[in-house]
Amino acid sequence: MIFQDNVIKEYLKNVYFVTGTPCGGKTTISRELAKRHNLLVFDIDEEFDKHQKLSNPAYQPSMNRKFKDADEFFGRTVEEYKQWLISNTREQLDFVLMDLICLSQNRKVVCDCHLTMEQAKMITEPSRVAFLIKEPTNLVEEYCNRPDHQGFSNFIHSASDVEKAKGVCSATLQSLNEKNYKNIKNSDFFWLERTPERTVEDMVTRVENHFGLGKKEFSDAELVLKKVDKNTELVEQLISFVEQFSWDDVKEHLLHTLRTWEYTDWETPFVAMADNKIIGMASIMKNDYYPIPEIYPWISSIFVEEKYRGYRISEKLINFANKYAMGCGFNKTYISSEHMGLYEKYGYCYLQDIVNYGNGIDRLYVKQLG
Secondary structure, eight states, rough: OOOHHHHHHHHTTTTTEESSTTTHHHHHHHHHHHHHHEEEEEEEETTTTHHHHHTTTTTTTTTTTSSSSHHHHSSOHHHHHHHHHHHHHHHHHHHHHHHHHHHHHSSSSEEEEOOOOHHHHHHHHHGGEOOOOOSSSSSHHHHHHHHHGGHHHHHHSSSHHHHHHHHHHHHHHHHHHHHHHHHTTTTOEEEEEEESSSSSHHHHHHHHHHHHHOOOOOOTTOEEEEETTTTHHHHHHHHHHHHOOOOOHHHHHHHHHHHHHHTTOEEEEEEEETTEEEEEEEEESSSSSSOOOOOEEEEEEEOOOOGGGGGGHHHHHHHHHHHHHHHTSSSSEEESOOOSSSSSGGTEEEEEEEEEETSSSSEEEEEEEE
């Protein structure tokens, strides 16, 4: 039996998913959220033994594979180890979903998990998932030094060649997470990167606000929205902002557009500013990244600096752009996304699937103005 995505999403509407890459802060942040907001914590690693007992080798072979010792476990090739981890996580997900449906019917749950972006798209809305990431280096040593991972530390140190075991484990985690780390940073999902400079309090607050659990929003006095005009100082500020932001897929194209000012007629960028500093941007364009000249105007290039996410700044930018569009005589605007549930909350309706210039499939959304 296969459940449709909308059914799963409806039954998991009381679940907040905290996922990402290893050592990104998932455990710390999920438990702090639970403490602040009386949420039930569901840690899939803590549930693995229970799920393994319920599993069947015919249907969940990876979950049931036994290893006699650390030498056998870490004696696999990097590719074998990686594929086992991927399969193990996927097999456990069925049990996780059933548990979450049961647990979350009458209370809210925060799930500390290992969802991929593809899995997140299928089972939840973007507003209920947060990706916490860390550059995939020194992961094994971090694991070994954590009090909650002493079982892993003892196991890897039981290998006859500890350094070799650590090397295989490190290479596997690097291979598994390097691409994920980059893809998450280039996605539409909410994400935060754990760095030495970022405090736990800051991360909790950002995730809290993204989930709608926090109360803080920028007031009209604190957040200023502006249209960017050609040959102004604001253009140079915006170029500097784009040079620093993490959306690598569009950075060079956007910089070229700004530097050569390829905006014509009513096309223009917008910025969100706090303390006279640009913290977010959007654009209204005749064309986005799609060969569909008959469809316009597009709300495009929506980006908010990571530390300011969770404060509904994207929504304010989109509303500002739509107000401008109405002033130009338009009665609708279009937005594209690869995700479901991201722009619907801003009043956009799914129109159709569209093919971008890279031959990928995205979703086209439209909003009626006025």
